[in-house]
Amino acid sequence: MSFRDNPLGELKVPLTWAAAIALIVAIVAAAAILVSDRRETFKAEAYGATRRASDTVLAPVGDALATPGRWLGDGVDVVRGYFGAVAENNDLRRQLKDMRQWRDVAIALKDENERYRTVLGLKTDPPIPMVAARIVSDSRGPFADTRLANAGKEKGVKPGNPVMSENGLVGRVIGVTTGASRVLLLTDIASRTPVMIDRTNARAILTGDGGPNPRLDYLRGRDPIREGDRLLTSGDGGVLPRGLPVGTAVKGLDGRWRAVLASDRAAIDFVRILLFEDFTQVLNQRELNLMPPPPPTLGAQALAATPPGAAAPGPAVKPAPGPAKIAPAPDAAPR
Template sequence: MKPLFSHGPVPGYRMLLCAIIAFALMFAEQRVPRMTEYRAHLSTLVAPVQWVVSLPSEGLTWGALVLSDQGELIEENRHLREQLLKLSHRVQRMASLTAENVRLRELLGAARRSGMPYITAELLSLDSDPFTYQMVIDRGRSDGVYAGQPVMDASGLIGQVTSVSAYTSRVLMLADASHAVPVKINRNGLRFIVQGSGRYDSLDVLHVPDTADIREGDLLVTSGLAGRFPEGYPVARVVEVVHDPGEPFAQVRAEPVSQPERSRHFLLLFPPPPAEVADQALDAAIRLGNEANAASASEESE
């Protein structure tokens, strides 16, 4: 392969020209509002290339399945049966808890939560830049995907969509150092911010007071603040809490519950708009207030 830049005056001019074009594109990205739309159109043109590039990987996966040893298939089948049995047990337990939750909410007069709409997506490619953690999936604007949409795998939160083209979308993962998620401790409801550390297996919990009730093993779930991520979805589990007597904040490290380096299929959630959630909460509060006033009035009349 002939190198783009080699020794000599002409290649030096090429490098200077490429640098000028790069700075012009970065300036346009910040100053021109329509650059996002242009980038989406370019991503649409590149989508067939991404699909062709993914074909060898899918072919190797298919070939491995065809040539797999019968013993390996039997062992994998046994493992899947055990996993299915465990999941069936969890579903039965969840059905019982769901029924109990419905009864408790009816006693409190609270509104019933509806299911979260979603669509499935498949991985097309991972970003080759070692300093960013992004991926491209096979769903786009034609499927209703939008920027800021939360993305899940089978275990927990993966990240959010950052840019959308007609048939593909780019997802910023939790591991990226520029990504932060508002979370709360599932055990006691304390709220914090989780930020990526540039590694798949580690997240930083920011600004944790040294006296905060946070322990190793605590499950961190989305808090629902800011309306970007729906409430209650698992994000990470606390693995280390370091208290320094001379510092006002503790150093807390968490491990993501999702598995972005292994997962290939994902869910794109469609949470309701924040205004709709606020209206539902306001209606529930008004209904509870009316019921309380009616109860107090009946007591006074008696």
């Protein structure tokens, strides 16, 4: 038997029956409401029984009629909550984006403050006056490597002053004007810096060749250097103070000893310019003057004792010897 021939498939509930049932339910509910709304009280027992009956009938009917409304209200709340959650989510996304930007700014400021504190905390032994500056521009090329710092004559900067970052020696000042100074980096081809190996105290000249790792020329001594040895300024020639950190020694690909500069650990943004001219700034002159001054001469003492306005006493002058006087001859005796 085919599906079309199935007798159950032909069963259909007439719409008139459904309308009739709905009408009957509505009539019963209306009658119950009318009965429950009675206000006659001449028979309290009958009124109470009627009210209870109507309440019994209305409870399930009212619940059935109120269910779609509750469903509709719940659906509206769900839709409203969904759109509210979407709007709130978008708002939170914008706030998170703004907070990430502020986080990046805070991290940058924290790093800048740490570098400021490190640069400002640089000290030398013995102490040397310093000036803080910021690198404002650089000049790079195959042979030149210089930077421009925003401190000049007004702060006492002079050509030859060493320049340091928070990590080590950067170079030295080669030109000064009001408000700016030109810094020659250690990597410049014109840079020559006397250094020493901290482990052996051997001397060398750090020679810039335009690359990131300057050469170590004129090494002296037997086995003077090894991989990783610390390099410091030697102070030879009085150009730079002794003991400033320069970098570490490394063997280049060409077989020559070179230096990995300590200043390359971070960007050169903030520097300290050492107002160093010669070793007389770092030496105690009183301790150097160990010999007493020579005593003043006799003439200086007499000159100091002469009252003002009086002629200075001169040396005693002896009279020049004159011609010898001849005594007269005695008269001749009488004959």
